[in-house]
Amino acid sequence: MAETKEPPVTETLKTLRERAGLSMDRLARACGYKGASSYQRYENPAMYGKQWLPLPLVASVADVLTGLGEPPIARDEVLALAGITAAGITVAGVGADAGVAPTLRGPGEVEPARAAELPGNNAFPRDLPVYGVAVGGSAGDFSFNGTVVDYVRRPPMLSRIGSAFGVYVIGDSMSPRFDHGDLVFVHPGRPPQPGNDVIVELHGEHGAPGPCYVKRLVRRSADRVQLAQFNPPRDDIAIDASQIKAVYRILTAGEIMGV
Incomplete structure (x- = not known):
């Protein structure tokens, strides 16, 4: 059976934005861009051909899209656009499970990337x-x-x-x-x-x-x-x-x- 090819991150980003009911211009401005022209390449596979989207962009998009749409968009859905696949990791870098790190998959990678340890919640004082x-x-x-x-x-x-x-x-x-x-x-x-x-x-x-x-x-x-x-x-x-x-x-x- 042939493998099902996952859509490019550009297409997934567009799908999430449309699911949230936002125009490209509105999402772009909410993420800190001047308008759609500065952002649109991240939804166009002809203009952006990398496997993952930049983490700062994805973090901003996650802040805007999480909870919008039907069904409501989960933060993990957005963070996956940057190659972050471990559940429970938030944009603040503090996972629900101490020591769990994002799994980043690069082109042609044979073995899973070695996980870098993330500190648990206790490493960040509540002060x-x-x-x-x-x-x-x-x-x-x-x-x-x-x-x-x-x-x-x-x-x-x-x-x-x-x-x-x-x-x-x-x-x-x-x-x-x-x-x-x-x-x-x-x-x-x-x-x-x-x-x-x-x-x-x-x-x-x-x-x-x-x-x-x-x-x-x-x-x-x-x-x-x-x-x-x-x-x-x-x-x-x-x-x-x-x-x-x-x-x-x-x-x-x-x-x-x-x-």
């Missing part, structure tokens, strides 16, 4: 603070309330960053990139660049905490900051620089993984 927020009056805005509401496991790349913190997203203006209740990680020492997802914190009145927004940075000048969101799509949100207290860069899945 990263998640700051509490107060929901604001406008849709999707919030303010830091000065309290720590949770401690979560510290991703490996933040192991020595004492100022790092997490925040639970409020609202769905950045869906499907971030949904309401999603946990995002912030590295205050990494300056945001255009195209990065950010938390913008404004000055409050009379010393009170100011409103914060999760958006995508479009451009930044000495006078103002221009932001974008996905739901509904907008890329013309402008805020005077004098109103802004801080712009925090949200780490991508690839950065959290250290790739």
Whole structure:
């Protein structure tokens, strides 16, 4: 009996995107690309002929597609596009089973790749603070309330960053990139660049905490900051620089993984 040939990863990626009900442009923007033209080669076997997709791309796609579609897309389905076949491994690099590593299969490989050990959950201390927020009056805005509401496991790349913190997203203006209740990680020492997802914190009145927004940075000048969101799509949100207290860069899945 002839072997059934698996479809190329480009075709599988397209199938998953369509199953999620997203256009190519919307997925591309949610993954940090300027638009479909920067992303489309990963769905075209004539333009991308490698066996596996780049891990940083797959990690970002997994963040967006997981849970969408019918039946709901599983994270493992997306991670398989990078050659990760071991169950229980998450994009943060912490598997459900200690010591289990991804199996990467290369062209012409005779023996299985030697698994590199992944540390178990205990290797990552649960000491990263998640700051509490107060929901604001406008849709999707919030303010830091000065309290720590949770401690979560510290991703490996933040192991020595004492100022790092997490925040639970409020609202769905950045869906499907971030949904309401999603946990995002912030590295205050990494300056945001255009195209990065950010938390913008404004000055409050009379010393009170100011409103914060999760958006995508479009451009930044000495006078103002221009932001974008996905739901509904907008890329013309402008805020005077004098109103802004801080712009925090949200780490991508690839950065959290250290790739």
